[in-house]
Amino acid sequence: MSKAKWMGISKVRENIAASSSEEVTASYLDTISKSKINGYVTINEGAIARAQDIDNGKEGKGHDGVLAGVPIAIKDNISTKGIQTTCSSKILQGYVPPYNAHVIERLLDAGAVILGKTNMDEFAMGTSTESSHYGTTLNPWDHERVPGGSSGGSAAVVAAGEAPISLGSDTGGSVRCPAAFCGVVGLKPTYGGISRYGLISYANSLEQIGPIATNVSDIATIMDVIGGHDLRDSTSIRQEIAYQDSLVDDVSGLKIGVPDEYFAEGIDEGVEKSVWAAIQKFEDMGATWEKVSMPHTKYALPAYYVTAMSEASSNLARFDGTRYGHVEQGENWHVMASRTRAKGFGEEVKRRILLGTYALSAGYHDKYYLKALKVRTLVKQDFDKALSNVDVLMAPTMPAPAFKIGEKIEDPLALYLTDVNTVPINLAGVPSISMPCGLVDGLPVGLQIIGKHFDESTIMRAAYSFEQNTDHLTKRPAGVE
Amino acid sequence: MVYHNPDGVMIGLEIHVQLNKLNTKMFCGCSTKYHDDEPNTHVCPVCLGLPGSLPVINERAVESAMKIGLALNCDIVPQTQFHRKNYFYPDLPKGFQTTQYDFPIASEGKVVIEGEDGEHVIGITRAHMEEDPGRLVHIGSIDKSKGTMIDYNRSGMALIEIVSEPDMRSPKEARRFLDKLRNIIDYLDVCDTTLEGAMRFDANVSIGGGSRAEVKNISSHKGAERALLFEIVRQKNLLRRGGTVVQETRHFDEARGVTISLRTKEQEHDYRYFPEPDLVPMRVADRTAKVVETLPELPDAKRERFTKEYGMADMHAKALTSEIRIADYYEEVAAKVDAKICTPWVADVLKGELNYRDLTIESYTVDDMVEIIGMVTQDKITEKSAVEVIRTILDSGGSAGDIVKEKGLIKVEDDVVSTAVAEVIRENEAAVVDYRGGKEQSLNFLVGQVMKKTRGRADAREAREMVLESLNK
Numbered sequence A: 001m002s003k004a005k006w007m008g009i010s011k012v013r014e015n016i017a018a019s020s021s022e023e024v025t026a027s028y029l030d031t032i033s034k035s036k037i038n039g040y041v042t043i044n045e046g047a048i049a050r051a052q053d054i055d056n057g058k059e060g061k062g063h064d065g066v067l068a069g070v071p072i073a074i075k076d077n078i079s080t081k082g083i084q085t086t087c088s089s090k091i092l093q094g095y096v097p098p099y100n101a102h103v104i105e106r107l108l109d110a111g112a113v114i115l116g117k118t119n120m121d122e123f124a125m126g127t128s129t130e131s132s133h134y135g136t137t138l139n140p141w142d143h144e145r146v147p148g149g150s151s152g153g154s155a156a157v158v159a160a161g162e163a164p165i166s167l168g169s170d171t172g173g174s175v176r177c178p179a180a181f182c183g184v185v186g187l188k189p190t191y192g193g194i195s196r197y198g199l200i201s202y203a204n205s206l207e208q209i210g211p212i213a214t215n216v217s218d219i220a221t222i223m224d225v226i227g228g229h230d231l232r233d234s235t236s237i238r239q240e241i242a243y244q245d246s247l248v249d250d251v252s253g254l255k256i257g258v259p260d261e262y263f264a265e266g267i268d269e270g271v272e273k274s275v276w277a278a279i280q281k282f283e284d285m286g287a288t289w290e291k292v293s294m295p296h297t298k299y300a301l302p303a304y305y306v307t308a309m310s311e312a313s314s315n316l317a318r319f320d321g322t323r324y325g326h327v328e329q330g331e332n333w334h335v336m337a338s339r340t341r342a343k344g345f346g347e348e349v350k351r352r353i354l355l356g357t358y359a360l361s362a363g364y365h366d367k368y369y370l371k372a373l374k375v376r377t378l379v380k381q382d383f384d385k386a387l388s389n390v391d392v393l394m395a396p397t398m399p400a401p402a403f404k405i406g407e408k409i410e411d412p413l414a415l416y417l418t419d420v421n422t423v424p425i426n427l428a429g430v431p432s433i434s435m436p437c438g439l440v441d442g443l444p445v446g447l448q449i450i451g452k453h454f455d456e457s458t459i460m461r462a463a464y465s466f467e468q469n470t471d472h473l474t475k476r477p478a479g480v481e
Numbered sequence B: 001m002v003y004h005n006p007d008g009v010m011i012g013l014e015i016h017v018q019l020n021k022l023n024t025k026m027f028c029g030c031s032t033k034y035h036d037d038e039p040n041t042h043v044c045p046v047c048l049g050l051p052g053s054l055p056v057i058n059e060r061a062v063e064s065a066m067k068i069g070l071a072l073n074c075d076i077v078p079q080t081q082f083h084r085k086n087y088f089y090p091d092l093p094k095g096f097q098t099t100q101y102d103f104p105i106a107s108e109g110k111v112v113i114e115g116e117d118g119e120h121v122i123g124i125t126r127a128h129m130e131e132d133p134g135r136l137v138h139i140g141s142i143d144k145s146k147g148t149m150i151d152y153n154r155s156g157m158a159l160i161e162i163v164s165e166p167d168m169r170s171p172k173e174a175r176r177f178l179d180k181l182r183n184i185i186d187y188l189d190v191c192d193t194t195l196e197g198a199m200r201f202d203a204n205v206s207i208g209g210g211s212r213a214e215v216k217n218i219s220s221h222k223g224a225e226r227a228l229l230f231e232i233v234r235q236k237n238l239l240r241r242g243g244t245v246v247q248e249t250r251h252f253d254e255a256r257g258v259t260i261s262l263r264t265k266e267q268e269h270d271y272r273y274f275p276e277p278d279l280v281p282m283r284v285a286d287r288t289a290k291v292v293e294t295l296p297e298l299p300d301a302k303r304e305r306f307t308k309e310y311g312m313a314d315m316h317a318k319a320l321t322s323e324i325r326i327a328d329y330y331e332e333v334a335a336k337v338d339a340k341i342c343t344p345w346v347a348d349v350l351k352g353e354l355n356y357r358d359l360t361i362e363s364y365t366v367d368d369m370v371e372i373i374g375m376v377t378q379d380k381i382t383e384k385s386a387v388e389v390i391r392t393i394l395d396s397g398g399s400a401g402d403i404v405k406e407k408g409l410i411k412v413e414d415d416v417v418s419t420a421v422a423e424v425i426r427e428n429e430a431a432v433v434d435y436r437g438g439k440e441q442s443l444n445f446l447v448g449q450v451m452k453k454t455r456g457r458a459d460a461r462e463a464r465e466m467v468l469e470s471l472n473k
C-alpha cells in the first residue's frame, strides 16, 4: 500500500471524498503496522467499523462534521470508552474506560476516527517518552534519538505519517517539546481553554490537552472542535476563541518580546541561531521586536517540579489495584495495594510520588509546596508585565534538539533541566505554540510563540504567517513523503 | 443551682450529617436514593474515582451547608474552598477525600442547650462540606472475615461535618446537644435523620485538663452517651491508679459498650492537605442574604412563638417544638380545636403515650386527635375514656367513634347517675350515718358504689358532687 505521508486535514478529506474513510483509515493502519518507531500503545480495533459508519452516513456518528472520517491519534492518558487507556503504565494495563473524555466526545461528534492510543512517558512524567512501560518511542528523524515527551508518541506518529493529527497533553511542555523534537506543530492552550474531563491527571493545575498537527490550520480546526467551556470541568472557562478567523497572513505591527532568560547558558548554538533567524523573519514581515526581562524564570523549574509532584502524589493515590488495572496479591488490603503500587509504577513515577509526598508533609509543606505557590505567582507576574508591552513572546521551545535515547534517562536532574523554557508557561497558564523554525544537523528546532491569556488568536496569526512565508513545514523525516 | 463539674469533664463532638435529601451527590449527578438498592448501582466515573473524572460542586449542597451554618449561628465565609485530605483506604476511591480545610463554609457559631444547671451555650467551631466514602461490608465477623466487599453507592454523598467546642460537661449534656442538633437539622429539612448513616458522631473527651481521647464510630445519641460514660470512667480509673491519659484515637464497640485504642498521637496520619486543584475557590458572600430568607422558623423561635400565640406554658412549648413533626402536628390540631384545650392533649397525653410505646407522631392522625378532643369538650366521653381511646388506637388501630361504641364509653346521662346515687344512699345507711358522723372516708366508699352501679361510665367528679348534694339535703 501507500508510503507514509504527511497529510493535512484538507488533503485527508479530499482523499476520503475520492475514495472513503475506510480506505484512508486502512492505509494509516497499514503504515502503523509497518512502523519501527513504537508510537502506539494500543490500536483501536474498532477504527475500520467506525470509518464505515461515517462512509455510510450513519446518523449520530458525525458523518457531516468537520472531521468526518478523519483519522486521529490520541495520547494514552485521555479516557476512551472501550479502548484500553494505560498512561503507558503497567498499573493501568488492561484498563478499558467505560466513558469518553470530553474532547473524545467532541471529536466523535465531529466525525473523527480514532486510530489508537499513543505512547508517552508513564503518567506524562518525562521529556523523552523513555519512561513508558511499553518501550521508548523513536524519533522519526533519527531513530537513535528520543521524540521528546511526554506526548512523544502523539508527535512522532504525526511526523512519521502514521496519523494526520493527534492529541497530546501539556503539563510542563509535554506537547511543545515533542512537537519541537519531531518537527511538527503543537499548541498548549490557555489553562481552562479545553475541558480536562477525561484527561488522567498528573498535575491538574498545570496541564491542558493540546493538538499536534503538520500545519497551523489543522491546529485551528481541531481547537474549534475540542475547545470551549464544559460544565464537567470546573476549571474550564467560558471564553470563545475564533480559531479559523485567526488564520490571517499578516503580522504587520505585531510587537514581539524576546526574553533573554530563555536563551540562557547551555543553549545549543544552532537552536539559538534558528530562533533568532525566525525573529528576524518576523521583522522582515512587518513585526517589531524588543528584549523583555522575565527575572523569575530561573525559579520556575523548581517551583514547577514541586507543584507538579505534589499534585501527582495525590492524583496517583487512586491506583491501588482495588477497582481497575494491574493488581498484585497480598494478605490484606494494605499489602495488596502497596505491592500493586510497588510493582505497577515505574521508577520515575515512584520518584515523583515520593518527592511530592515529602513536599506536602507536615513540616515541609510551607518550605516546599507553599513556597512553590509563591514563586508561581511571581512567574505569572513576569508574564503579565512582559505581555503588557508586547503582543507575543518568542523563544526556543527546547534549548537543544532531540537528544540520544539513554543519554539523560539515568540523570533525572539533567532531564528536568531540559524543560527550562516550557514550564514557566504552564505556571503562568498562558497559551503557547511550538512550530518548526529550522534544522540543526538534520534535527528540527522548535520556535515557541507565547501569548496572553485566551489570546490564542494572536499566536495563531503569528504562527500561520510564519508558516505561509517560510518553508520550514515542508521538511520531513527521511522515508516520509 | 450551679453545676461545678467535679471531674473537669470536657466533651467536644464532631457530627457528620449526610445531605440525603438532595437529589444528587456532592460532586456528581448520581442519585442519593440508594438505600433500598443493590450495591454499586448508584455510581459513575466521578464517585468511583475513575481516572480522568473531575468533580463539580452541587450548588444545592452548598445552600444546605449555608443553611446549617446559619441555623447554628455561624459566620458564613465570603469565599470557600475545597482541600484534599490524603490517605489510603479501600472505601476511598480516589485515595483522598475532598473536604474543606482552612476555609470552611461556616465557623464560630453557638447552640444553647438545657444544661446541667439551666441554659448552657455550646460553641460551634466550624461546619464544613465534604464527601462520604464508600461502605465496607465484611464477609463474616470483622476479625475472622474472609473478605470485604465495597459498596460505592454511598461514595460521594454530600456530608456536613459540624465540629463543636469542648463545651459539654457531662454525657447528658452531650446527648442534649445531639438531640438539639438533630432537631435543628430536621427543621431545616436538609437530611432525613431516620435513614441509616444519616448522622454519625465522633467525640473527644478529657478530664481535669488532661490529654483528650477521640472516640470514633458512634452511631446513635444513646450510643454517644454510653461511649462517653465509659470513657470518663476509664480515664478516671486510669488517673486514680496513677496512670496518665494519652492523646489517642479510640474505637467505640457498640455491642460491648467499651472504647478500644486504635492509634496514639505518634501513629496519627499526616493528611497532607492541599487545595483541590480541580475546584476553583467559590464566592458565597453574595448568596448568604438569599439563603437567610429561605431559613425556616427554628426550634427556639418556634418555642417562643408558641407561648405567645397559643398562650401555653414554656414547658409545653418546649415539648411541642422538640420535634418539627410534633410542632407541625400541634399547629394542625390547634387550627381546628381551641388551642388552650388541645395543648395538654398533644404535649402531655399524646407525647407521653407515644414515648411509652416508642412510636412517632405519624401513629396518631390529626383527625383522630381532633375527634377525641371534640368528644371530651362536648361532654360525650370522660377524659379518662379519651385516654383509653388514644391508647387503643395506638395499640391496635381503629377509629375513635367505633372504639367508643364498642367499649360503651359514652358518658351516662345525669338522671341515671342520680338514680344510682339515690339507690346507693338508700342501700348503705351505715355509711351515710358514718359520714354524717364525721367519717370522711365513707364519702369515697359511696362514690365508689355509684361508679360501680354505672359501670364506670359516670364522671367521678360529677358523681362525687351529686352524692355530696344528697347527703347534705
Ligand SMILES: [Zn+2]
Residues within 6 Å of the ligand: B025, B028, B029, B030, B042, B043, B044, B045, B046, B047, B048, B156
Ligand atoms: Zn456518581
